[in-house]
Amino acid sequence: MTGSIEQGTSQTHGNTHILHFLVRLPRPMAAVWPYLATADGLASWCTPVDSLEPRLGGTVGLGELGSGRITAWDVDRVAEYTGDRGRVRFHLERDGEDGAALRFTHEFQGEAETEQRWRSRFERLIKRLEQA
Template sequence: MTGSIEQGTSQTHGNTRILHFLVRLPRPMETVWPAVATAEGLAGWFGPVDVLEPRLGGLVGLPGLGGGQVTAWDVDRVAEYTVEGGGRMRFHLERDGDDASVLRFTHEFRGETETESRWRDRFERLIEVLGGS
């Protein structure tokens, strides 16, 4: 199975933008989890991470997005990072058969710092890193 980015939508509510993606990944959740929930994993496709304490309330520092904390943490399923200025990124993994998974991603932020195409590029790198391109 190859990975795919099936959906990318953008909404604006006042000065807040919300991006949603549905990404099919060619690996089981347990393999994908470290890519979205560890500093080393995020560095492989998203970019460098200053700090990521893998637990609810842990510190997170993402260059370009800011520092903040882990606001949701359900091992192998949900990692959510909220950063200064009101930004929030949520990675929600679901099983897709025995050997694949689906990532439901949401990024809420203010301003024009992120774009749908920028996230699409990141998710293409994630698929590549996981061996599904």
């Protein structure tokens, strides 16, 4: 199985922007989870990580994505980081025998992020998983 970015949408409500992606990943959920929920994993494809306490309410510092708290944490399925630059949510689901589907949401104010920037990040994630 190869990975793919199936869909990406962008919505604007006033000054609030919401990006959604469905990303099909070439590895099972257990292999993908560390890339979404550990400092080393996130730093390998997304952004440098200053801190990450892997638990509900834990602190998180995600470089250019900002600092805040973990506001949803369901091990191997959901990691949500909410802070001074918005909310980032990773939701994993099974996708066939050997794959995972990532439902991603980023809600933020202003013009900090773009759909293309996240597409580039997800391309890096897919490449890392295909090489793993």
